[in-house]
Amino acid sequence: MLRPLIRFSNWLLFAALLVVLSSRVNAEFTPIAGWDRQLFPSHLIATATIRTADVQADQEAEDDSDEGDERSDDEAEEQDANDGEDDGAQLLGDRQGVLGVMITTPGDDVPVTVTISGDAVVETSTFSGTLASEGTTYAVFPKIKYKYDVLIGNKQPVPVSVTFEVEVGEEDVEEQTVTMTLRSLNDCPFTIAHADGSVTDVSFIFAAYVNEQHPFVDKLLREALDGGAVDSFTGYQSGEAAEVYRQVYALWHALSQRDVRYSNITTSAAENHVVSSQHVRLIDESINNAQANCVDGSVLFASLLRKIDIEPVLVFVPGHCYLAFFPDAEGKELVALETTLIGSSIEDGPTEIAGLKDVVDDNWRKQSSWATFCAAIAMGTDDFAKNQGKFNDPADTDYQTISIAAARKLGILPIAFDSDEEFESVTSEDE
Numbered sequence: 001m002l003r004p005l006i007r008f009s010n011w012l013l014f015a016a017l018l019v020v021l022s023s024r025v026n027a028e029f030t031p032i033a034g035w036d037r038q039l040f041p042s043h044l045i046a047t048a049t050i051r052t053a054d055v056q057a058d059q060e061a062e063d064d065s066d067e068g069d070e071r072s073d074d075e076a077e078e079q080d081a082n083d084g085e086d087d088g089a090q091l092l093g094d095r096q097g098v099l100g101v102m103i104t105t106p107g108d109d110v111p112v113t114v115t116i117s118g119d120a121v122v123e124t125s126t127f128s129g130t131l132a133s134e135g136t137t138y139a140v141f142p143k144i145k146y147k148y149d150v151l152i153g154n155k156q157p158v159p160v161s162v163t164f165e166v167e168v169g170e171e172d173v174e175e176q177t178v179t180m181t182l183r184s185l186n187d188c189p190f191t192i193a194h195a196d197g198s199v200t201d202v203s204f205i206f207a208a209y210v211n212e213q214h215p216f217v218d219k220l221l222r223e224a225l226d227g228g229a230v231d232s233f234t235g236y237q238s239g240e241a242a243e244v245y246r247q248v249y250a251l252w253h254a255l256s257q258r259d260v261r262y263s264n265i266t267t268s269a270a271e272n273h274v275v276s277s278q279h280v281r282l283i284d285e286s287i288n289n290a291q292a293n294c295v296d297g298s299v300l301f302a303s304l305l306r307k308i309d310i311e312p313v314l315v316f317v318p319g320h321c322y323l324a325f326f327p328d329a330e331g332k333e334l335v336a337l338e339t340t341l342i343g344s345s346i347e348d349g350p351t352e353i354a355g356l357k358d359v360v361d362d363n364w365r366k367q368s369s370w371a372t373f374c375a376a377i378a379m380g381t382d383d384f385a386k387n388q389g390k391f392n393d394p395a396d397t398d399y400q401t402i403s404i405a406a407a408r409k410l411g412i413l414p415i416a417f418d419s420d421e422e423f424e425s426v427t428s429e430d431e
Contacts, residue, residue, distance in 0.1 A: 028171070031164040032100040032139065033178045035192055036274035039098070039121065039160070041151035041185045042415060046208035047096055048148070049411040089139045093127045097141025101164055105131040105138065110169045114140045118162035121150055121182060131168070152418045157183050183277070185415065188295075191276040201397040203316055206280070207407035209299040210314075211414035212306035214283045219423045220304060224254035229364060235309030236329035244310060244327045245359045249373050251304045252342065256369040258426050260290050260297070260343050284421040290343075297339035298323040302404055315380075316400040317387060322380050324401070336380030346371040 089102065099116050110131045117124040127142035163177045190203040211217070221233060229250035236244065281289070281296040283303055292300060298321050302312035305325055313324040315336060324336040345368060356374060364370055384391075390399040 028103070028168060028174050029164070029166045029176075030102040031162075031176050031178050032098070032102060032141070033162065033180055034098045035189070036272055037178065037180045038183060038272055038275055039180055040183045040187060040189050040205075040275075040277070041154055042183075042188050042208055042280075043202070043205050044098075044146055044151055045148060045415055046205050046412050048146075049413060050096065051409075051411040089137045091139050091141070092129050092131075093141035094143045095141070097144065099144050099162060099164075100139055100141035101166055103131065103138050103140060103166065103168065105134050105136050106168065107134045108132065112138075112140065112169075113167040114142055115165040116142055116144060116162065117165075118160060120147075120160040122146055122162065149418075151182075152185060152416055154182055154185050157181055157187070181272075184279075186279050186281065187277045188280045189275050189277045193274050193276070199397070201400070203400055204402055204407060204412065206295060206299065206314055206316075206321070207402055207404055207412050208415050209280050209282065209295070210302045210306065210312070210404050210407075211283055211299075211417065212303050213414065214303060214417050216284050216287055216417075216423050217303055217307050219425075220251075220254060220287070221307065223257070223426070224250045227254050227257065229253050229360065233308035239329075241327040242358050244325075245356060247308060247310065248305070248325060248337070249359060249364075249370070251301065251308075252373045252376075253367065253369040255301075255342050256372065258287070258290060258343075260286065260292055260300075282415065282417075282419070284417065284419055284423075288421055288424050292339070292342070294321045294340050297342055301337070301339055301342075306404055311403070311405050313404070314400075314402040315384060315391075316398075316402070317383065318398045322383070324380065324384060334384070335377060336384040338376040338379040338383075341372045341376040341379070344372055346375045 093100065093114075099122070101114050103112065112127075112129055112131050114127045115124060116122065116126075123145040125142040125144045127140055129140070131138055158181070159179050160182045161177055161179050163175060165173055165175045167173045188205055188209065190201065190205070192200040192202060194200065225231065225233070227250060230247055233247055233250075234243070235247075238244075278295060280299065281292065283300055286292045286296045286300050298314055301323050302314060305312040311326045311331065313326075313334065315322050315324050322336060322338050322340070324334045327333060327335055356377070360370060387399055390396050391401050393399070
């Protein structure tokens with residue numbers, strides 16, 4: 001479920017308005033400079049190809065136009081603008097934009113050109129259109145040409161300058177430059193606080209840290225096969241839940257053999273009172289450092305499951321994240337897994353729980369990794385069942401389940417591997 005994606009453009013415009021209203025100056029336009037002058041590479045990468053309901057509606061309208069249902073440019077702009085009326089300003093341009101300007105129209109049908117540039121992170125990007133109604137406030141967002149190679153490579157918060165230029169009618173070009181903070185790629189925003197006390201949840205961005213195509217994933221799968229718990233990864237092909245559990249356990253055992261331990265490091269190097277964020281390790285960082293907080297471990301495990309065609313779900317409760325997966329191809333049942341137990345020692349954990357009786361033989365049941373695996377399923381499933389009603393409540397955004405398959409279908413991209421890190425092989429004898 002991806003509730004935070006519903007009406008994506010509305011909350012984005014509201015967040016922009018928050019910045020504008022808190023920093024308005026005496027000028028013909030006011031820059032809209034990200035979320036409180038913050039740019040998050042994780043957000044920009046994740047949503048670069050996102051397909052929200054509004055964007056899909058635009059595409060359908062364009063398709064209808066191609067088939068003969070034509071709209072004039074003015075009609076199209078007016079319709080786009082009307083979509084933003086609920087937030088106190090009419091929207092022109094990119095509905096998902098975070099860099100733009102706020103302009104109050106000096107007359108009817110006034111041409112406008114908005115240009116945004118910033119050598120560090122964006123190529124020069126321009127919007128040209130018409131401000132239809134005198135006295136109306138418009139939020140104008142050009143489609144920004146981000147330098148994604150720069151965004152992917154940014155591992156420390158750094159200041160960047162972004163220049164906003166506006167030409168309205170025959171007036172001279174007005175220009176303003178804003179210094180913003182480009183956050184680390186590891187910083188994942190999850191809530192945006194608004195001036196009226198409301199909070200917007202953007203935790204769907206965590207799905208971008210799941211990367212089933214990361215080059216380290218195939219190497220981990222090879223280690224899991226060498227471990228001997230399974231001789232192949234076949235996803236749901238067998239049609240048997242026991243075989244799916246066995247494959248999940250083989251991955252769990254491989255990570256346990258690597259001694260990947262829970263490490264509660266979540267604080268970002270840059271803090272902000274408007275945008276709450278968490279430091280999330282990329283897959284190569286978690287593996288080579290043998291450390292993972294609750295989100296790190298969950299996105300790592302989700303990446304492995306996606307690679308072998310077992311569908312994962314990220315589960316968020318207040319202050320915590322764990323993983324769930326479907327043991328059946330139809331998605332009828334969801335089994336939760338407490339990933340913080342990877343690499344831990346369980347002396348008196350459960351060894352016989354529902355669904356696991358025929359998964360492994362007696363030799364594997366003697367492994368400490370089997371005890372922690374059983375405990376992780378018991379703990380995760382108990383918490384998930386306890387909060388089931390809250391996950392199903394659209395008004396309760398503190399409890400979220402994020403399907404990675406659904407995120408991919410909407411166009412949420414994984415953060416690509418861009419590092420000199422090499423996979424550090426680990427050879428461990430079976431216990």
